[in-house]
Amino acid sequence: MMKFAWDNYKQYALGKNELRPLTKNGHIGNMFGGLRGATVIDALDTLYIMELEEEFQEAKKWVEKSFDLNVNGEASLFEVNIRYIGGLLAAYYLTGEEVFKSKALELGEKLLPAFNTPTGIPRGVINLGSGMSWSWGWASAGSSILAEFGTLHLEFLHLSELSGNPVFAEKVMNIRKVLNRVEKPQGLYPNFLSPVTGNWVQHHVSIGGLGDSFYEYLIKSWLMSDKKDSESKKMYDDALEAIEKHLVKKSAGGLTYIAEWRGGILDHKMGHLACFSGGMIALGAEHAGEERKQHYMDLAAEITNTCHESYARSDTKLGPEAFRFDAGSEAMATRLSERYYILRPEVVESYMYMWRLTHHPKYRQWGWEVVQALEKYCRVEAGFSGIRDVYTTTPTHDNMQQSFFLAETLKYLYLLFCEDDVLSLDDWVFNTEAHPLPVNHTNFKASVQ
Numbered sequence: 001m002m003k004f005a006w007d008n009y010k011q012y013a014l015g016k017n018e019l020r021p022l023t024k025n026g027h028i029g030n031m032f033g034g035l036r037g038a039t040v041i042d043a044l045d046t047l048y049i050m051e052l053e054e055e056f057q058e059a060k061k062w063v064e065k066s067f068d069l070n071v072n073g074e075a076s077l078f079e080v081n082i083r084y085i086g087g088l089l090a091a092y093y094l095t096g097e098e099v100f101k102s103k104a105l106e107l108g109e110k111l112l113p114a115f116n117t118p119t120g121i122p123r124g125v126i127n128l129g130s131g132m133s134w135s136w137g138w139a140s141a142g143s144s145i146l147a148e149f150g151t152l153h154l155e156f157l158h159l160s161e162l163s164g165n166p167v168f169a170e171k172v173m174n175i176r177k178v179l180n181r182v183e184k185p186q187g188l189y190p191n192f193l194s195p196v197t198g199n200w201v202q203h204h205v206s207i208g209g210l211g212d213s214f215y216e217y218l219i220k221s222w223l224m225s226d227k228k229d230s231e232s233k234k235m236y237d238d239a240l241e242a243i244e245k246h247l248v249k250k251s252a253g254g255l256t257y258i259a260e261w262r263g264g265i266l267d268h269k270m271g272h273l274a275c276f277s278g279g280m281i282a283l284g285a286e287h288a289g290e291e292r293k294q295h296y297m298d299l300a301a302e303i304t305n306t307c308h309e310s311y312a313r314s315d316t317k318l319g320p321e322a323f324r325f326d327a328g329s330e331a332m333a334t335r336l337s338e339r340y341y342i343l344r345p346e347v348v349e350s351y352m353y354m355w356r357l358t359h360h361p362k363y364r365q366w367g368w369e370v371v372q373a374l375e376k377y378c379r380v381e382a383g384f385s386g387i388r389d390v391y392t393t394t395p396t397h398d399n400m401q402q403s404f405f406l407a408e409t410l411k412y413l414y415l416l417f418c419e420d421d422v423l424s425l426d427d428w429v430f431n432t433e434a435h436p437l438p439v440n441h442t443n444f445k446a447s448v449q
Contacts (some may be wrong), residue, residue, distance in 0.1 A: 008383035021383030022399040033075025041087035042407035072129035078148035086435035117195040120174040143192035143201040150214030187242030205261040208271030213432040256302035275346040278304030279353030314390040317373040342386035345408035408434035
């Protein structure tokens, strides 16, 4: 599947950001501010660990010859960080090839002006050429988004480590300081924060989009520090406790889910993006006190099971973008606008963690069901495409092979069927785009102080 996805991208869209597999052409989009080759950078480490040598060399050659960082345009700080910087760092750590390191550092420098705000909380959009930054037009009152500014820590610590320049680590340690200081309603972290005042802008809390990867980066920061960064562990433990107290619910049919919170009112919906949380909670449970460990493993298994149900209850056996627990329907999308599937990885990500941490065979079985569904409904003549409605077996394709399909979905599926020592969880943490970054087994506390 990876070879098929890559070969078609290479044939029809090399150098563009994504392949449009129905029309057999490339898509550039406006998320990456003029940067190109998102699929190349996202695919590097997957090609490498799958031992697709020739394809990896093709990708590397493109990075050497054609990857241009002198661009002008509006880039998402978050997307450039997780896909490009994460992808380049992982490729460097896996191969030792200097080109990946130098490009990552050069790109990292271009992101720094986004942090020039009164609080040091970065704005969400940056022009990579001019260094001008601003907030997303749709974000509440010029605010920055929790998942975006909270999902820089892993990559930025590695940028400091590799460059010897403490500025990257300082930027993200400051973000943490601001978040520690601000008062949290019921211990929860709302999704919107003003980069000017450092206060929350509205009280919407979600473990899905807008919030998701912030929480993941707390537990992973601790793991990446070889369990020395006790501050991030405490923030994770406290956040999870508040989530469990206020957002975790059980449906009438017995399914455990994580609701969204709007100023105290619960919205009984869970996004596909929130389905990474089964894996996260399992990863954290490994390191909880003995008396809590089983409790969290159970919670992780229940949430992963609910996400599996969102797949099992659809006609294609692929899950919708969001599913609800209201008006008698459970783990199903009730709105037309939420019935699509864009090759997202979060559910198989949780299967991979649950497999590695429990070795229960059902997780491989569930993963195999996803493989079969992808082959049946998403494979088209020239690549893989998302579908517009998971509840029909004659789906309409959306004509987009997302770069994260190669970075995440196929990598997590591959790892689910690998031996545990392929990218062992003891030695690697995955960034939120599934790019593996090494655990720092040397004492790196000194470099972040």
